[in-house]
Amino acid sequence: MADEYKVIRWGYPVKTNSDECVNFIDAYFQQVLYYGADRHIILKAGEADGECVLANTLIAFFLAFKAHKDALFHLHAAQCKLGVATVYEKMVFKAVSSWVEAKEPEATLDLHSQLLKDFPKDLASLKRAQVLCFYIGRPDFSLQLVEQVLPENQDENYIYGMLSFPLLEVGRMRDAELAARKGLAIKSDDPWSQHALCHVFQHECRFNEAVHFMETCADSWNACCSFMYTHNWWHLALCYLEGHAHLSKIFDIYDSHIWAALQQNNVDSPQVYLNALGLLLHVHVRGNSTDIHDRMRDLVVCLMDQSSWHQEWLLDLLATWAFAYANAFSQADQLLKGMKGRVNEMQGKRRESMQRVLLLAEALYQYGKGDYTRAYDTLGPNFNVLEYKVIGASDEQLDVFEEVWCVILINSGHISQAIQALERRVEIRSGVPFTWRLLVRDGF
Template sequence: MLTDRQGNALQGANAQSADFYSQALEAFNVYRNDPVALIDQAIAHSPDFAMARIFKAYVLGLATEPQANEEAREIVSSLAVQRLTEREASHLSALRLLLEGHWTKAAIVLDWHNMEYPHDLLAIQTGHLMDFYRANAQNLRDRLGRVLSKWTTDIPGYSILLGMHAFGLEETGNYGRAEETGRRAVDMEPLDCWAHHAVAHVMEMQGRAEDGIGWMITRYPHWSGDDNFFKVHNVWHQCLFYMDIGQTGKALALYDRSIRGTRSTVALDLVDASALLWRLDLAGAEVGDRWEELATCWDAHMEGSQYPFNDWHAVMAYVGADRQGSLVRTMNSLQALAKSESEVAGWARNLGIPLAKGFAAFGRGQYREAAEALYPTMFISNRFGGSHAQRDIISVTLTEAAIRGGMGSLAEAMASSRIDTRPRGAINQGLLSRSKV
């Protein structure tokens, strides 16, 4: 039987489909090119190639987009009548749980799977992404820690594991080891965007904006190609560095050219756009009618949304564009989701709704109401999607609400807390200065 490059059996594949599968996995590993197109080629050559269809379902299921998720469910239904190996059946169990909104249960299935099949790179990477989407910093690190001893540098994909491990180390606060591991990963595979962004995260969390700008510019050819799925997110990091040294103009120019230049409708790109434009707006940049374009793009993702982290970022756009009807629909959607039995219901109930209310109140100029809604979320926001850097927008907005709402004690306390961890940044220094007025 044919195997993938890590030695895992590929039941139902022929030489051509196995080759397309390997190409797709390599594209997925470094977030370049179009893995789905390559998977489709594999399926076209071998319609009964179960792992190819499982792979496609993962990519669609992890997109956090309603239409893509529905297509993933159709693939899972078709796989249910196919005779699968134990490894394939394990993947299918994880996929079912993921698509039912049980992210942690799905991730735990892949925990066990990774221990049984430690060289299954697809399982490791999809499990790592599930850990990211549910903001489980410990497992972002430990999923890799549990399998790395089973790998050697001569096994294809070893550097990809290092890049994932670097991000897990960063999210658990081990910044020195994270940077060392991330740099090693990109030395081995310069196109590894995930490893590159792990190092950028270290610099962001340590307030090393100048280092971060240098890191992004020096490695620009490796992460900035049009075929790079992670390009927008890495530009987002570059913009944060510019903002942290007071160069909001450069950040706004990058927003126009590289974040919204193609008018992407991909949910992950829209999340970055909302989060950056909100920060720019708070910083006093002239954002003009940019909110309108972004809000329109979000509309296509709201029907059937099952990921409250996205809904919260859509709310930012609707607040910015003053689309009250869209705000109401999004809030109603979150409230309906909160009544379901899935894990994401808890995310909607405990975080999605309070964050939506807090950001909407901020947009109405009801700053005390915004602060009261946002303050409790800071202590549990690591229970749903994104990184520490992404969720930092809660603290920034809360501090700004306290300043604008005349809540001097809260404003100074929040600004002082931010200065305690990142004393050099222009944003934090500005917040502290304004909180004492």
């Protein structure tokens, strides 16, 4: 009967007779695309209709990173009702199930690609697929997916931010800027378009422009989830750092927006630690170890809670450095052991590529202890930061490791190699002050 089906935001039918259930699903979609702080609203969709396949499927995805057993329960509940579900619901179920059950990433992406071919207006599924692309270092496929659905979403909120980010990740900065600006013309408070435009500014060393732009956007981040909120503040802090701002300006952002977020009970992602550690490492590598000492001490205490371990490869890498810096060697050793165990369980090319990540982790451990010679020996002479996209990190997040590499080269006495590395950085991004300071400081 017609009243047993409702239409969701994208215009696709869903098997439910509950208007409330559909309203909560649509509200969840809005939160996903906005990186909002209220994505838990999807739980209310299940309360409104516990038999709705789409509601249970989306709840399973929401819970997958928080309570995996509960996620599997909702997947099972959805599966039990697939016989009466719509085609759209069945395809979303297959795609989400593949992710939650940790199937091969490529297989999960294929399911999302097929879903988006048949239902191209489902931007939440596009976002989910792009996140997976990011975590396996496939910006090319992320771009392919958004271009695939773009003709059906020309005037939609959020689509151009989702286009801009993979464009900048494959090096098409001019196109990325145009896409971000188009997205902001449609929805000026889209934090992902803001974020993408800041990436472009940073890559092109337009730091003053970036600071002015992000300062005007900052009030709109208050409604974001803790990751997006702290991540955009992290970007702004880096722009201050490169723009000759006093360290007090950077630490004010850390204390008021990043560390403060970590102290709240509603931190919804271990990625918040990424922003805290990433910022402090940027400050540290510039020779400000004393200034970060107390903040690092407090942060390392939080990191000893192992619930944040092994959720993000980038976080594990940064935490390894932090533990070594703070002389928490037993925690560093335990973290490294866990990382090695994860890699040993992998197969084929994925395992081979992740072996390099283990070497970087060990080198960061040695760098944290100040053992630059061993750090150099661990990485070898051919370190290339671009090989580490497989950890799920943006170019801006990875760039600090190349700065660490330059410091390791200088402090381990490999001066000619340091000169070559610094000159390559100047060729690519001539406006980064830190690179020039290293060249001037050491008389290169």
